[in-house]
Amino acid sequence: MDIRKVFGANARRFRLALGLSQEAVAERMGVDRAFVSSMERGLQNATLLTIWEISQALGVRPADLLEEKFSKVRS
């Protein structure tokens, strides 16, 4: 399991469930859209503080973003 891919897939799923664009999430976080895009593709080795910011932008718990059972990432 690549935790970066699980994290990214979860972030994407929660974003889509809210009907938000990557742009909208990026704006909430004060980061660039490209960061949100690469994060959702599992390319970012995000830190705890970034995980916290994304969880607040998406209105979910930080732990939810690391739940393997949510993400449909093939390990």
Place this chain on the structure above:
Amino acid sequence: MDIRKVFGANARRFRLALGLSQEAVAERMGVDRAFVSSMERGLQNATLLTIWEISQALGVRPADLLEEKFSKVRS
């Protein structure tokens, strides 16, 4: 809530539940004991890959390390 403190408190709690020393966890992770110590005190802004390594060293799920309900950290 400071996610670094929640993460550190959880890591400490799981380590103690296993009866492991910081030294033993550091060895399992291939890091220095001082890193484990500062991490448990909430001073490390750990990355996803480090969270994964610690979860494997402690035999817990990565999401468990970010669960607020486990840690007794006053926010």
